[in-house]
Amino acid sequence: MEATKRHRRKMQSVTMMDVAERAQVSPSTVSLYLRKPDAVSATASRAIAEAIDALRYVPNLMAGGLAAASSRAVSVIVPSVRNAFFAETVATMQAELGKERLQVMLGHSEYSEREEENLVKMALSWKPAAVVLTGLSHSATTRRLLKDGNVPVLELWELGREPIDMAVGFYHEQVGSTAATHLVQRGRKRLLFLGARLQEDRRATLRADGFLKTARETEGVSAEIVQHPAPANAAIGAMLLAEAIRKYPDIDAVACSNDHIALGVIFECQRIGVQIPERLSVIGFGDLSFSAACNPALTTIRPPGDLIGTEAARLILDRIHESGRAASSVIDTRFTLLQRQSS
Amino acid sequence: MEATKRHRRKMQSVTMMDVAERAQVSPSTVSLYLRKPDAVSATASRAIAEAIDALRYVPNLMAGGLAAASSRAVSVIVPSVRNAFFAETVATMQAELGKERLQVMLGHSEYSEREEENLVKMALSWKPAAVVLTGLSHSATTRRLLKDGNVPVLELWELGREPIDMAVGFYHEQVGSTAATHLVQRGRKRLLFLGARLQEDRRATLRADGFLKTARETEGVSAEIVQHPAPANAAIGAMLLAEAIRKYPDIDAVACSNDHIALGVIFECQRIGVQIPERLSVIGFGDLSFSAACNPALTTIRPPGDLIGTEAARLILDRIHESGRAASSVIDTRFTLLQRQSS
DNA sequence: TGGGCTTATCATAGCGCTACGATTTAAGAA
């Protein structure tokens, strides 16, 4: 025994080398086949495919990522996937990115910039193919990390100020404005905005702002706001309506920061005998799964959560494929007003 | 020039080596500090921490994972995060695992075993610290991959047959049985189960089975089922109730496969003037955000989505820490009946 | 004072893959 080996290591059962050997090609060719199948001849492709199958080869993406200095993971950070809006976008993105074998890494900021910053730091450790954030407000450190990180960055669900890199979403002030205009067109004069958790949900605040601004700029129309710091749900909605009627007995229309609130309003009106829409018009935001089935069916504004996801995925894939490009994109997905019975 | 270097490589700006140099220790010590801070002296720790901070060092987890032959990623595969139940569990798991710097990699099977299999293959390429699946039904290949993969495996949200490795959840037949027993105790005799997408949602089917079995075993009680293949939502719920009343005019209680269906039932009853609970008792499943605020408030069974997430995270962390253990665990989280006005 | 511990630190050999440039082969053109 000549050499006294001191080191030993566990290892992966089947490596690319094994595949190469069986297919009678070099490891480089196997690697090429896996990354760009078109660049490999039909003969080689067949042999490699057979070998992969026979050996049950599973590529090691950590090794690949290390060698390539970038991984096939996309870090997606949302306030919470418990929120149906973001769940829709995350689900759509995962489906689209999964087709190209990109992995979604999920993080929840819980509406905290501090937490978002931690998640971004963690994400960067993975050399992700892209980092996806929600909204346009981030800590200075987050911004710096992302700009220095030399990584495609997407900001979803909000348009307005300058994005770090790319953005897909819509203008929330416009949502509020559209709601106000709609109610006015329906002949309403005493408008009210019902909001929950506005201190944390910047986008809901923008909707409220747009609503109040547009309403107050209209001749002969008044607009007030009633809010609560708790997260939006139907119970809060019911509570808010009760409070609103106490404070402003003559209101004839309410816009809600989302459909959960609106659902609570509908229930509360049933209980206290307020007729919708005769006595009170109601408009929500979200078009959640129950909105069309309410009694009365809820007029609402539908944000395109799925479209945001597909567009985001498309931008990421574009960036990956034509890696040279630096064009920064902003996509306005718009939103849709769905008029139903409640207004 | 002696050597003609042919190779060149881009690289990470700051590596562990840079940190080691600045802190006047070896790279090994830095690595140790990062993985087990307690094993490093206070002096060294301070110097390393300072260096990391000053250089803004970001560890490369791909390199770490490759060297360690396992990553700090946990692959979580759920039918869809659009479903509030799974969203709750995913969110909770991410929060718990994130504390220990584990990344959640998300996949959506869309209730397809074929798709789940693909996702598991992709997941395994990352050498995850654990693989988390939903339910106990998987393709044979999925099972084999996971067993050969030498990876901790968790199956959530369902108990019953033998798990691959560990399982956290509850018995869905028990849920159905509990619902039936409750309605009988409230004096109901003509029971009905309203279900959506039962062909795909195995767990909803188990609830239906448990419900029908228990009801039919009870003296003087009858039970029927009405279902629809579309995904559960309030509109389907309303439709199902209308159909149910047409088919079985004398029913006095309905159990719904989830609260979305129950919400539709409530709305439909309001429209057609059926009094809840006087004429008809209603019980749901899920305790969704609106359930307590309905009119009338909905009696429902609450599955502990958050508990499932925390318990799952705990099991994974336990496995990582005491890596020798092979004890396979099954945790029954139970569920809670919430009696409200609708029954 | 020194032997036997424990504790802290270190040097080094890969982990499995991809990028790079070089080399071989195939296909046309002359």
Added chain:
DNA sequence: TTCTTAAATCGTAGCGCTATGATAAGCCCA
């Protein structure tokens, strides 16, 4: 047939880190 050019394929040096075992430094008690 030879030369040129394009298409396939190959050889190899790392990517940045961790596991391993070795060494050095403290510490206790005889």
